[in-house]
Amino acid sequence: QITLKESGPTLVKPTQTLTLTCTFSGFSLSTSAVGVGWIRQPPGKALEWLALTYWDDDKRYRPSLKSRLTITKDTSKNQVVLRMTNMDPVDTATYYCAHLTVTNWIGGLGQFDYWGQGTLVTVSS
């Protein structure tokens, strides 16, 4: 059974760096054809993809936020960490991590088939 859970601060101040941890079970990020992604959702708004890391350490980022995002994996701890610098009130959102099953190895294409419950992060002074 695959499960994921996000953890991190619920409140950050503007200009601070946000660090979120996704702790998962039921799969390993050292296994082929697996990825973990981060997706956020501002209150009342749409889902927004942020970043992806793959079993082979390939990493991808949302182009408009690439300079602010870093995604890393710790396969020994079954964790994926997302760092977002220079937080702003517009970054207030529920942040989800999700398991990606890869079915096209060449492009790393697949679908987010398991999601964490999400964690609400508020950016305010």
Add this chain to the structure above:
Amino acid sequence: QSALTQPASVSGSPGQSITISCTGTSSDVGGYNYVSWYQQHPGKAPKLMIYEVSNRPSGVSNRFSGSKSGNTASLTISGLQAEDEADYYCSSFTSSSTVVFGGGTKLTVL
């Protein structure tokens, strides 16, 4: 990377069928058969309903189906039920090896 275009809302009566469209470009929806659809109830995490345009994960009702024509993908829900009332999002991989979501569609079951 612009969001995929979905209608803001659709509605239907119990038992009816509805279709939600998801329009992108040849660099995303039109270029890859990696369109997914997610259902999200209020306060809950999204749930995968359709992947690779038309495949249903195990456990998802066969009332849900997906298709694609050109740059537009579609989600059809037949035999509408009250429990189908939720927000629906499409997503696609892109030629830049990134992921893009749609703006979401609120389904109301009348």
